[in-house]
Amino acid sequence: MKVALLQGGRSLERGVSIRSGLRVTEALLDLGHEVDVLDLGPDLVGQLEKNRPDVAFIALHGTEGEDGTVQSLLELLDIPHTGPRVAACKRCMDKSLAKYILRENGLPTPDWVTYSEAAIRDFGAASTFGAAVERVGLPLVAKPCSQGSSLGVKVVTELEQIPNALITALSYDDRALLETWVSGRELAVSVLGGEALPVVEAIPTKSNSYDFEARYEIGGASFECPADLGEAETAEVERVALAAYEALGCSGFSRVDLILAEDGPQVLEINAIPGLTETSLLPQAAEAAGLDFNAMVQKILDLAMA
Ligand SMILES: Nc1ncnc2c1ncn2[C@@H]1O[C@H](COP(=O)(O)OP(=O)(O)O)[C@@H](O)[C@H]1O
Ligand SMILES: [Mg+2]
CATH class of the missing domain: 3.30.1490.20 (ATP-grasp fold, A domain)
Incomplete structure (x- = not known):
């Protein structure tokens, strides 16, 4: 297939996007696809019109790539794309709007x-x-x-x-x-094609319970997948995550971030396009479910074409 790989962009998460893009490009080539790597810029639409890819793989995070801007252009050009569609992207990108929607659907999110x-x-x-x-x-x-x-x-x-x-x-x-502020265990549930992948737990390594940025530094947290949870706990966390994904209208893939408090899970946010680097949480969860990186990428493409 002819795949346009969209990466980079102008958001603060440009660096992560380029790393996601590189890793996905490698996988797409491995899988035998033709790949056209595009960075967001003035000739984005021109390039898409000229090359007419069969599908666009969106490895963008943050503004423009994750907020519906790029998705809306692709939908106008009639090019299928990976990840959620425009409206879901917009809902996820705005944490306040997302929380109103969760509340309206009876889902737990902190006040x-x-x-x-x-x-x-x-x-x-x-x-x-x-x-x-x-x-x-x-x-x-x-x-x-x-x-x-x-x-x-x-x-x-x-x-x-x-x-x-x-x-x-x-x-x-x-x-x-x-x-x-909710005290509890930090969990992430990646959803791929409407199914929850094994739960990942982020365990802070330093005593940085109030320094969240530190957790994104190398060694700031270790990750366990599947998280060490009881059967009922896992079921409840997955139920809430899937319901959040549905309530926001996500499709393809997304990741739900939660805190597991004493009285149950609380949803913090839904990432419409989570990181796709080797060490990102969605690929880790897919691996735990028996899907290696290439198989995960192919599945994401299949979902975009469906
Ligand atoms: N209400 C909260 N209670 C406890 N920790 C929180 C809360 N909100 C955010 N955090 C911490 O900050 C991190 C980032 O917050 P989050 O809402 O997921 O935003 P983002 O990941 O988009 O920056 C979370 O993973 C968690 O560690
Ligand atoms: Mg988060």
Whole structure:
């Protein structure tokens, strides 16, 4: 098949995307496909129109690649693509919108309040921080509405820290969440073609329970797959993850991030296009399910063509 591999892009996750793209390209060539590697740029549409690929493999993360922009162009050009379609991408990219949808579907997600830059700057929203703390409690987590890789995520233990935490979060996006901090085990459930893959647990290696960015550094966390959970726990985590994937309208593949608290799982977010490097969680989970990297890539293509 003639595959256009989309990688790079202009988001802060460009580096991860290029690594995902390289690894997927290798697999596609191994599988005998013809690959045309495209970086997002002014000639993207021109290249797609000229080459007319059978399918586009989207190995993009963050803005434009994961938020529906590229998906919408591909759908207009009638080129099938991997990963969720436009609307699902938009819902996943916006953590606040995603959480409203989870709530409406009776799915567990921590309490939260959303602030926009405009509300704080133009409408005096800063005087509601006390009310926000009453709603979500302390500690809480401040984070940008979009973005990934824990960029701009900060824990707040006192009311007075909210302005600074919001300034950080709002430097990544024009809206930010204040969300109840949930203590528990960090799990990720990758979903491939509507089926949950074995649960992955991220176990922080340093005592960095409040420093989330540190976990993305090499050695910041170790990963266990399948996670050491009881049968009933696994079933409940998978049920919630699959229901979240469905509620947001995902298709192809996606990854649901959760915290397993004492009283059950809480969904933090759904990544429409999770990392696809050798060490990323979706490939690890696929491997644990008996699908090696090449088989996983072929399955993702088959789902795009279906
Ligand atoms: N409400 C929360 N309670 C506890 N930890 C959280 C919470 N929100 C985020 N975190 C931590 O921060 C990490 C990144 O947050 P997440 O919402 O998944 O955003 P992203 O991965 O897009 O940066 C999570 O994997 C988790 O370690
Ligand atoms: Mg996450």
